[in-house]
């Protein structure tokens with residue numbers, strides 16, 4: 395096997411790769427400059443040198459805001475931003491240009507464009523597809539230096555992972571079809587179409603790997619049979635890579651850097667989830683299943699990996715029931731579910747930790763398993779009280795930097811995994827549990843005067859941590875938090891769903907009332923499937939029964955109509971209405987989708 399580096403297909407491939415990396419580097423530089431601006435502004439504010447309103451966005455981000463509008467494309471996606479459609483069109487055009495013209499060499503005798511033989515173009519297409527598939531790998535990494543440099547987060551780049559993969563696959567098709575035809579016409583034997591020699595056979599198997607990935611990643615399969623999709627993905631990618639490299643050794647050059655990044659990502663994830671200490675403190679039912687809603691389970695855990703946590707982020711959770719003589723149940727630990735952290739509290743490593751830590755056992759392999767003993771000593775109200783007491787201590791900053799964080803998760807019982815979890819919580823079963831993370835956005839809401847959160851159902855969880863963070867920091871007088879007005883519009887089917895978070899909402903009220911820097915809370919609840927009631931649910935300023943919010947009306951009630959940071963999480967239809975209204979007003983927004 396020999397790697398031919400001087401072929402014109404290879405030149406087209408690597409010139410395209412260099413072009414893409416160049417663009418990406420420019421983006422990273424822009425992102426880092428933006429981060430530096432934000433840092434500089436906060437420093438000035440801290441030193442009381444600058445108290446002017448600050449806009450963290452560059453001017454051109456405002457000019458492009460109309461392109462943030464989202465639309466649905468029938469049979470393709472429920473929600474896509476216009477800027478992404480434009481971006482994908484440009485991406486396809488760039489691909490076509492490289493397929494036709496790369497490596498753009500100008501020769502003296504060149505007078506007009508001449509189409510080459512198909513046998514040349516199909517291989518150019520294949521090489522371009524290969525480069526795109528190398529990007530596909532990188533776009534599926536949870537941790538990588540590239541995500542840190544660019545500020546892209548796992549959930550924000552996953553749609554690109556899908557789109558780039560489809561373009562890459564499309565580029566393989568002409569090569570696949572043309573080579574099948576060429577294989578067949580050698581001896582006119584049908585089997586030769588796919589398996590005439592090693593090159594043809596490996597190419598065919600590789601293509602089956604890619605097709606398996608493609609077919610099982612349709613949203614129909616992904617949404618209904620997530621586990622099948624997940625394992626098919628792993629098998630498909632391993633098969634595709636191995637046989638691609640046998641088929642064309644140059645694939646090594648393109649795939650290996652991406653594979654190295656992917657392996658490093660897996661190694662880091664394994665380290666985080668298996669070696670970083672994690673203790674499950676409590677697992678219980680936050681809301682019991684009733685006729686009107688599915689029920690919500692809650693987990694409280696102390697995890698050393700949470701030190702870098704930012705409000706609005708999520709972790710991956712794996713869980714398996716602990717049962718005597720049923721070690722095989724632990725295969726479920728390979729299945730990770732993303733769940734947003736719903737609240738964080740300072741953990742026990744601080745000097746005056748008050749709570750009794752639940753002892754954990756080690757299993758025969760020395761790993762931590764959990765115990766639910768003594769959980770009555772752990773209630774979130776006392777953890778909150780402890781946190782606010784520490785916040786008043788002078789030494790708080792120093793301690794908070796190196797202490798563990800206790801975090802809670804609220805999980806709605808929707809399908810196999812989450813219903814099992816609710817059942818285990820109800821029955822008090824013993825479980826193995828692992829956490830990997832945190833992942834997700836680092837939202838710079840604090841530089842805006844207004845934080846406006848719009849959530850539907852369990853989509854409230856990211857908003858909870860954002861609002862709590864804002865209220866606590868304003869209450870403690872942190873001058874770099876400029877947000878003085880918080881609006882929350884929460885849509886639920888029944889008031890029972892609010893029970894899980896009721897005490898947290900009352901806690902915000904309490905802290906906001908005694909805040910050093912003023913913060914106004916405007917909390918609105920919409921209950922869609924309950925008979926019209928008169929009573930406002932306590933903690934909320936307004937409760938509306940039997941109706942959905944009109945986004946324009948809600949946003950009109952915000953007293954400051956500029957410098958607004960919008961966060962939304964819920965169904966695609968719900969988020970679309972929020973995003974479109976926010977972009978119409980030129981507001982900065984971020985949305986969280988609870989499905990990949």
Ligand SMILES: Cc1cc2nc3c(=O)[nH]c(=O)nc-3n(C[C@H](O)[C@H](O)[C@H](O)COP(=O)(O)OP(=O)(O)OC[C@H]3O[C@@H](n4cnc5c(N)ncnc54)[C@H](O)[C@@H]3O)c2cc1C
Pocket residue numbers: 549616617618620708729730731732733734735804805806807808809810811812813852855987988989990
């Ligand atoms: C970033 C993010 C944050 C989330 N935060 C929360 C939260 O705070 N609380 C909460 O209740 N839910 C949250 N979810 C949703 C939660 O991950 C799914 O509801 C859960 O994985 C469903 O699994 P299931 O087997 O119970 O249901 P299923 O019936 O198997 O799936 C229900 C839906 O969840 C999706 N899903 C299933 N498994 C996964 C998986 N491993 N990864 C991604 N999606 C999956 C499926 O596509 C399907 O649409 C979040 C999802 C994401 C992507």
